[in-house]
Amino acid sequence: MNALSPVVRQRVLSAAALIGFFVLWEVVCLAFGVSDLILPRPSQIAHVLVEKMPLLWPHALQTLYTTFVGFAFGVLAGIVIGVGIGSSKLAYDVTYPLLVGFSSIPKVAVVPLFVVWFGAGTVPAILTSMVISIFPVVVNVATGLASTEPELEDVLRVLGARKRDILWNVGLPRAMPYLFASLKIAITLSFVGTVLAETVASNKGIGTVMMIASGNFDVPMVFAGLFLLAAMGVVLYGISSLVEQRVTGWSQRKTDLAMG
Amino acid sequence: MSQSFIQLSDVMLRYGGGTIALDHTTLGIAEGDFVALVGPSGCGKSTILKLVAGLLKPTAGAVIAGGREVGAVGTQPAGAHAAQAPRLRIGLAFQNPTMLPWLTIRENVMIPLKIVQPFRQDFAKKKKGEYRDRVDALLAQVGLKGFGDKRPWQLSGGMLQRASLCRALVHEPELLLLDEPFGALDQFTREELWDIMQSLWMARRPTVLLVTHDLRESAYLANRICVMSSRPGRILETRDVGFARPRTLESSYAPEFATLVQQLRMRIAEARRDGDGTPPPVVATPAIEEVAA
Numbered sequence: 001m002n003a004l005s006p007v008v009r010q011r012v013l014s015a016a017a018l019i020g021f022f023v024l025w026e027v028v029c030l031a032f033g034v035s036d037l038i039l040p041r042p043s044q045i046a047h048v049l050v051e052k053m054p055l056l057w058p059h060a061l062q063t064l065y066t067t068f069v070g071f072a073f074g075v076l077a078g079i080v081i082g083v084g085i086g087s088s089k090l091a092y093d094v095t096y097p098l099l100v101g102f103s104s105i106p107k108v109a110v111v112p113l114f115v116v117w118f119g120a121g122t123v124p125a126i127l128t129s130m131v132i133s134i135f136p137v138v139v140n141v142a143t144g145l146a147s148t149e150p151e152l153e154d155v156l157r158v159l160g161a162r163k164r165d166i167l168w169n170v171g172l173p174r175a176m177p178y179l180f181a182s183l184k185i186a187i188t189l190s191f192v193g194t195v196l197a198e199t200v201a202s203n204k205g206i207g208t209v210m211m212i213a214s215g216n217f218d219v220p221m222v223f224a225g226l227f228l229l230a231a232m233g234v235v236l237y238g239i240s241s242l243v244e245q246r247v248t249g250w251s252q253r254k255t256d257l258a259m260g
Numbered sequence: 261m262s263q264s265f266i267q268l269s270d271v272m273l274r275y276g277g278g279t280i281a282l283d284h285t286t287l288g289i290a291e292g293d294f295v296a297l298v299g300p301s302g303c304g305k306s307t308i309l310k311l312v313a314g315l316l317k318p319t320a321g322a323v324i325a326g327g328r329e330v331g332a333v334g335t336q337p338a339g340a341h342a343a344q345a346p347r348l349r350i351g352l353a354f355q356n357p358t359m360l361p362w363l364t365i366r367e368n369v370m371i372p373l374k375i376v377q378p379f380r381q382d383f384a385k386k387k388k389g390e391y392r393d394r395v396d397a398l399l400a401q402v403g404l405k406g407f408g409d410k411r412p413w414q415l416s417g418g419m420l421q422r423a424s425l426c427r428a429l430v431h432e433p434e435l436l437l438l439d440e441p442f443g444a445l446d447q448f449t450r451e452e453l454w455d456i457m458q459s460l461w462m463a464r465r466p467t468v469l470l471v472t473h474d475l476r477e478s479a480y481l482a483n484r485i486c487v488m489s490s491r492p493g494r495i496l497e498t499r500d501v502g503f504a505r506p507r508t509l510e511s512s513y514a515p516e517f518a519t520l521v522q523q524l525r526m527r528i529a530e531a532r533r534d535g536d537g538t539p540p541p542v543v544a545t546p547a548i549e550e551v552a553a
Contacts, residue, residue: 152358158313158350159375159431169371173362248362 040220048224060228062204063194066122067236070129071190075183077130078137085138086145086175087167103135108196115201125197125205132193133186140182144175180244187236195229263324264288265467266312266435271321273307281307283492285321291434294461294468296482298475298524300532304493305471309437312469313350325350326434349376351428351436351466355443357420359412365423366408369395372431379431398426402456418449422456429460436461438470442477451509454480458506475524479503480512487524489531496531499524 004012022042028034029041036044049056085091085099107128114124148170156166198207206225213221266289273282281304289295297305310316311323314330323330326348351372359368373379373391383391399408402422412420421441428436441457442450458481461468472478478485479501487497501520503511511517 149356149358151354151356152360154310154313154315155352155354155358155427156371156375157315158352158437159372160347160377161375165375169374170360173360176362 037217037219040223044220045223045227048220049227052221052224056206056209056224056228059204059206059209060232062122063191063198063206063229064232066125066194066198066205067129067187067190067232070126070194071133071187073126074130074133074190075137075186078134078182078186079141079179081134082138082141082175082179083145083167083172086142087163087171092142092146099135099138107132107193108200111197111200114197120201120203122202122204125194125202128197129190129193132196133190136182136185136189137179140178141175144178145171147178148174177244177248180240180248183240183244184237187240188233191229191233191236263327265291265293265326266469267322267324268308268311269322269324271311271318271323273304273311273316274319280492282311282318283494285494287486287495289467289469291467292465294470294481294483296470296472296478296485297488298472298478298485298528299488299493300490300528301473303488303490303531305488306439307493309439309469309471312435313352313437348435349431349433351431351433353421353424353428353436353438353441355440357412357417357424359420359423361412364409364411365399365404365415366392366395368412369399369408369423369426369430371427376431395426395430398430399423401460402426403452418445418453421445421449421453425453425457425460429464429466432464433466436466436468438468438472440472441470443473450474450477455506455509457481462505475521475528476512479517479520479524480507485524487527487531497527 026041026043029039034041040048085095110131111124111128114127118124118127145167148166152170153166156170161169194205195207198205199211202208206228210222210225213219213225266287268285268287271282271285272280274280285304285308287308297308299305307316311318312325312330314323314325328348359365360371363371370387370391373387374383379391396405396408399405399422402425404419404422404426407415407419407423412423415423421444425441428438442453445453454477461481470478470481482501485499485501486495487499488494489496499520503517
């Protein structure tokens, strides 16, 4: 056991846990004779995934595309609003109740509204994905800006720094780790928003496929959709973590960075 | 009345909550002087510093720094000359070094050059050459040679405080404001930094206002020590410190030095005792506001 480094050991164990989970699932389904209308076995799902991939793939791309566009708009809007309310105490206090109210609306409730405005299809899905990802970005950017030490602000103000100087040199870099922490949340939420809108009103995307499949009691197909969604979610999360480490490594105090 | 480089005239300051931090405070500091403010905690030492820096406006009275009114209520600026005097170059250092963690030490020290005129206009051009050399020379003077490329979290508290002093000095300020800059350090580091501070001051002769609660520190560094009363703060006594420079650690154990520290200590003990019985008076005047940047 001692021959393995802790990192390798951790990886091996988590891979074992993952494989073990599916093996257990398979075995339980076989042992109790669970119908594939209730809970299909992983091997059946894998079979469907491989067989139906030509059909599923365009829908997966559509879901990814919608998520990215919605996420990009959401983050952009979130940064603008966050900087706006985070750089002024007054703006923060005034708009905070509005933001809380806005964010408390269950986003599934606004999808029908988007459909009325823009018709069924890609646009309401992009909008849902955008709206759902704005709030965490706004809150984190505003909090990051507000966390500037007052002493440091004094040092800069005494030098004659303008508000813009302080924002640019201190506020924005200080808010970066907060922004990236929120991106990880936002990308997952965007994904949820997309699938949500697709299940309600769309003719493309994994969400639509799953809706139609469940209508036909094609449960293995529903699970195949779920698997695809999970895989895409993990990849998106991984990408945003990677970007975060690249950009805000200074906030994580790693020893390997110290050597470089 | 002759006007000093820094002049506080009958200054009163009340915070938003109604607490009177300073009352009838008058203090003059000559150009190139080194003045220390000592007193019981909460007596308004840091408030004086912030007034001089222009971070606070006095509720009443006038604060003039370098011939320019820093902020006053109910009085006009003292003539066209005062209004036109250029902004004083000020360096500020606190107990907490507040380095920006995403920048190297060199980049941190360079921040004032990025903001203060006339350095600002040439910053993009000179940051790799002249300014870099200037920062490195300054870092070497405080014993941080070769640490310019390190990140703040790789340095100890004492080293960060040295870097913080460099940041306060890099733009050659005419006025240096120090708010307990060595307060969080251990005894040995502190004494080492006294020496560094003294030689930096002797080489450049900026006007220095040092707020401290360490009486030995005030006697070691300052030309003049102002003892303040408990809140509301007032300057009770001003002592000239005539010891020859450069002062050394050995000289700080000389009998005259010990006597001075002892006298200061007694004076502050008295101030604390007197201050306890008198509640701060409440007068109806508008609350002060922080000066907008």
